[in-house]
Amino acid sequence: GAVVSQHPSRVICKSGTSVKIECRSLDFQATTMFWYRQFPKQSLMLMATSNEGSKATYEQGVEKDKFLINHASLTLSTLTVTSAHPEDSSFYICSVPGTGFPEAFFGQGTRLTVV
Amino acid sequence: GENVEQHPSTLSVQEGDSAVIKCTYSDSASNYFPWYKQELGKRPQLIIDIRSNVGEKKDQRIAVTLNKTAKHFSLHITETQPEDSAVYFCAASGGTGGSYIPTFGRGTSLIVHP
Numbered sequence: 001g002a003v004v005s006q007h008p009s010r011v012i013c014k015s016g017t018s019v020k021i022e023c024r025s026l027d028f029q030a031t032t033m034f035w036y037r038q039f040p041k042q043s044l045m046l047m048a049t050s051n052e053g054s055k056a057t058y059e060q061g062v063e064k065d066k067f068l069i070n071h072a073s074l075t076l077s078t079l080t081v082t083s084a085h086p087e088d089s090s091f092y093i094c095s096v097p098g099t100g101f102p103e104a105f106f107g108q109g110t111r112l113t114v115v
Numbered sequence: 116g117e118n119v120e121q122h123p124s125t126l127s128v129q130e131g132d133s134a135v136i137k138c139t140y141s142d143s144a145s146n147y148f149p150w151y152k153q154e155l156g157k158r159p160q161l162i163i164d165i166r167s168n169v170g171e172k173k174d175q176r177i178a179v180t181l182n183k184t185a186k187h188f189s190l191h192i193t194e195t196q197p198e199d200s201a202v203y204f205c206a207a208s209g210g211t212g213g214s215y216i217p218t219f220g221r222g223t224s225l226i227v228h229p
Contacts, residue, residue, distance in 0.1 A: 034216065043204060043221045044159070093158060097215060103149065104206075104217055106158040 003027045004096050006107025013084055013114055021079045021110045023050075023094030029074035030096045034104070035067075038091040050077040050094075084114040117142040117210045121220025129228050134195050136203055136223045139187040142210035148181060148188045149217065151204045159204060163190070167209075195227045 151159035
């Protein structure tokens, strides 16, 4: 399966600051990547689909100006949480469709804590 | 869009017992059903999957069954071990429009007592 690397694994930031999370596909080129958010003891909620070379597609209810997604290359997508607030604290995780297409391979996840 | 329901939310078993987690989906066009295992603070790992042209698939102690007519699929774990303790998610994709983005169930927290 695909090797997906996400960084950082943990980050603590102050309210009002911005945080950038990176998702890298290490062993193949990914034109599409997905960003999820997971609250404690809850399921994975799709936030947006990151498309290489074009704008991301956001799910309903997700603020595109707050969660900036950039997919500038076939191996890297970034999610920037702008002007973070405590309610943005969560586990953010990216995934990459496998070469078999239906399969999804996940990054390690990023635990964001906003204080 | 697709809606996936998963039950139970919590499942507690004794080591050696079997565990069964059930999911239903709403979009009859969905054709791919993976199961993921997620340990605390870690990424979900694909443990088994099934496609709509197959009714059952087995991999050692893990098996998945699919009933397309009833639109439900189940994960079966036999001879459970403490290391099976984790949250398990079912998902469905490939539905109307051919979307490959999986819709996840709410998860089942499996606890295996030694």
